[in-house]
Amino acid sequence: MNTAVTKQDRIGARVPHDVYETLCRAAQLSGATVNQFLVQAALKEAQQVIEREEVIRLSPRDWQWLLELMEKPFKPNARLLAAMEHYQKVKNADEDNTFRWEP
Known part of the structure; x- marks a missing residue:
């Protein structure tokens, strides 16, 4: 058993x-x-x-609003595109120079 x-x-x-x-x-x-x-x-x-x-609780109205945003997201404006580009450059630079120490 x-x-x-x-x-x-x-x-x-x-x-x-x-x-x-x-x-x-x-x-x-x-x-x-x-x-x-x-x-x-x-x-x-x-x-x-x-x-x-x-747990995040949404009202039916807010749930519908969130679904619509996910189905039809806003187009990024010029400032957001520039920020994304800057982020990618910084991220790539960090990957190339993982550890940089200068006395």
């Missing part, structure tokens, strides 16, 4: 007694141990933080 072993880590926290009592009450009301309650609550909050930081 092949059983998978999942690695587990420990998290500990010291909290004021009134906070502990509140956590115990909430855990009991939800039918979980304090540890289960803390892990579930912390995981839910962690997932929300990650989503808030990594």
Whole structure:
């Protein structure tokens, strides 16, 4: 029989007694141990933080605007073309002289 072993880590926290009592009450009301309650609550909050930081939400109007820009991008003007040309020159010069040190 092949059983998978999942690695587990420990998290500990010291909290004021009134906070502990509140956590115990909430855990009991939800039918979980304090540890289960803390892990579930912390995981839910962690997932929300990650989503808030990594996901970009657009309104339908803004989504449509973005799609139109991607399908029909603006033509670069003279200043942008000059900047792109300058960038290519600098980039090529850096590739040729990877390390330049002069005392």
